[in-house]
Amino acid sequence: MNHLRFNLNGEWIEERGLSPTTTLLRYLRDRRGMTGTKEGCAEGDCGACTVAVAELGADGKPTWRAVNSCLLLLPMVQGKHLVTVEALKAKGDDGYHPAQVAMARALGSQCGYCTPGIVMAMFEATYRTDLDAPWKLDDQLCGNLCRCTGYRPIREAAEVVAGSCPKDRFSESLPRSAPESMALSYEGAGQRFATPATFEALWSELDAHPDARFVVGGTDLSLEVTKKFAVLPKLISLEALKELKTLTEVDGGFRLGSGATVSELEDFCKERLPSLHRMVRYFGARQIKHRGTLGGNLCTASPIGDLAPALLSLGATAIIRGRGGERRVPLDQFFPAYRKTALAAKELLAAIEVPRVASSARAISYKVSKRRELDISTVSAAFYVDTDASGRVTAARLAYGGMAATPKRAANAEAALVGQPWNEASVAAAAKAIATDFTPMSDHRGSAPYRTLVAANLLRGFFDETRAVKQPALVGRHAATVQTAEEVARG
Numbered sequence: 001m002n003h004l005r006f007n008l009n010g011e012w013i014e015e016r017g018l019s020p021t022t023t024l025l026r027y028l029r030d031r032r033g034m035t036g037t038k039e040g041c042a043e044g045d046c047g048a049c050t051v052a053v054a055e056l057g058a059d060g061k062p063t064w065r066a067v068n069s070c071l072l073l074l075p076m077v078q079g080k081h082l083v084t085v086e087a088l089k090a091k092g093d094d095g096y097h098p099a100q101v102a103m104a105r106a107l108g109s110q111c112g113y114c115t116p117g118i119v120m121a122m123f124e125a126t127y128r129t130d131l132d133a134p135w136k137l138d139d140q141l142c143g144n145l146c147r148c149t150g151y152r153p154i155r156e157a158a159e160v161v162a163g164s165c166p167k168d169r170f171s172e173s174l175p176r177s178a179p180e181s182m183a184l185s186y187e188g189a190g191q192r193f194a195t196p197a198t199f200e201a202l203w204s205e206l207d208a209h210p211d212a213r214f215v216v217g218g219t220d221l222s223l224e225v226t227k228k229f230a231v232l233p234k235l236i237s238l239e240a241l242k243e244l245k246t247l248t249e250v251d252g253g254f255r256l257g258s259g260a261t262v263s264e265l266e267d268f269c270k271e272r273l274p275s276l277h278r279m280v281r282y283f284g285a286r287q288i289k290h291r292g293t294l295g296g297n298l299c300t301a302s303p304i305g306d307l308a309p310a311l312l313s314l315g316a317t318a319i320i321r322g323r324g325g326e327r328r329v330p331l332d333q334f335f336p337a338y339r340k341t342a343l344a345a346k347e348l349l350a351a352i353e354v355p356r357v358a359s360s361a362r363a364i365s366y367k368v369s370k371r372r373e374l375d376i377s378t379v380s381a382a383f384y385v386d387t388d389a390s391g392r393v394t395a396a397r398l399a400y401g402g403m404a405a406t407p408k409r410a411a412n413a414e415a416a417l418v419g420q421p422w423n424e425a426s427v428a429a430a431a432k433a434i435a436t437d438f439t440p441m442s443d444h445r446g447s448a449p450y451r452t453l454v455a456a457n458l459l460r461g462f463f464d465e466t467r468a469v470k471q472p473a474l475v476g477r478h479a480a481t482v483q484t485a486e487e488v489a490r491g
């Protein structure tokens, strides 16, 4: 298709000539005069711009997802059904949506600037069927800031509607709201945006436009538009390549498609890869997790990206795909230098393969940041230590983020452990060796000595936490990914 087409509040809309890097937020406000959706930060942090999009759930059925419209470029909603706050009140006397009623009754709004975004996050919660623990409500709302009401009344309102699944026009229209094809070859305002739906179409697009950049969720790349006002001339979205989205069990482990969103990864990893799951739990907020992808996280090659340390510790392999087929690169060779990947021109990251974690191994990942939600790691760490029957370390992978120009394993600390008994003395020696592995930088998040100390303490904490249970799940909702051995034992 060569024009933009999406369903906005029940009406199909077609657009031509618009810049493909117009954000959905700017489109709604500037072009359609729909000013209910607010702009706060324009970088995914405040949630004021939240709208709902019908996406296919793991069961293959459409489900409402709250997303940040400030980070969605218009072609990213191609063929999809959107709901904005304007649609919530029914025409005539049918009144307001339960989320709006609950907010009003709980006195959850004062100046009201954040309210539409909060109501849209609650809109998703209204139709979710998996909000079965109190912390999940916090998790649902943590992408929305309010500066004047205070969060207690807002949370009380969320408690009223979460999982209530009313039979209304939104639940009734949902089965008919499955996304149409996203395939697109669009030009507007001198910019190009293509969304190939097959690999053949992708290779042709790359042959014709070898200078185009990939995008998937846009939670990283869109910031170039909203913060740096960049005019990106050519983009290729990988979002319509279904093969990239699959999360499957394979011989000896798991194949994680690069296009899987962080939310999808969270559901998949819960039982299968508890160490990765812990990191994913503290990754951004609901709206970011619904758009951000595994591939996008790794391909930014950020030294503080959260998924790389967890995957490095698990011994993952990157599956790289080009026109000639796939090639495999151990993840610890995927980041050759600061912000660089092992991808060659016209290649993409197709998937990550992760071996199954041996039951004899200890494995956990940790994230240390100034805030629990929506914060960038100061230091992150992920550890995998296996021992033999006598308790000697047979394998150690200690991976860190925020300690070097790339996500990196602590080679000296690993060497200090292998062959040694897994006890406090060996861990102390390895913790000491970490200072020789890294020369971290000092910045506003933490000084170099602080980072080095935290890195060593996380290893000590890992030893403590895995005393009773080797791969403990995170209990409840913690102030951080760290928990004590006593908490693990309490369960």
Ligand SMILES: Cc1cc2nc3c(=O)[nH]c(=O)nc-3n(C[C@H](O)[C@H](O)[C@H](O)COP(=O)(O)OP(=O)(O)OC[C@H]3O[C@@H](n4cnc5c(N)ncnc54)[C@H](O)[C@@H]3O)c2cc1C
Binding pocket: 043, 044, 045, 213, 214, 215, 216, 217, 218, 219, 220, 221, 222, 238, 258, 259, 282, 283, 284, 285, 288, 291, 292, 293, 294, 295, 296, 297, 298, 299, 300, 304, 305, 306, 307, 343, 347, 348, 349, 350, 374, 375, 376
């Ligand atoms: C508010 C906010 C909170 C965030 N919180 C966190 C957090 O807690 N932890 C964290 O680690 N990150 C966080 N991020 C960063 C970001 O959300 C993640 O890195 C996310 O996983 C990026 O995925 P994406 O699909 O949106 O990437 P995009 O923005 O679509 O792409 C990012 C880059 O990767 C390239 N790319 C994407 N997929 C591929 C592929 N398959 N092959 C080759 N190249 C590819 C693109 O060309 C682009 O250069 C946050 C971002 C925001 C805005």
Ligand code: FES
Binding pocket: 038, 039, 040, 041, 042, 043, 044, 045, 046, 047, 048, 049, 050, 068, 069, 070, 071
């Ligand atoms: S405007 Fe703040 S998250 Fe979009």
Ligand code: FES
Binding pocket: 108, 109, 110, 111, 112, 113, 114, 115, 145, 146, 147, 148, 149
């Ligand atoms: S009611 Fe004013 S910011 Fe929330």
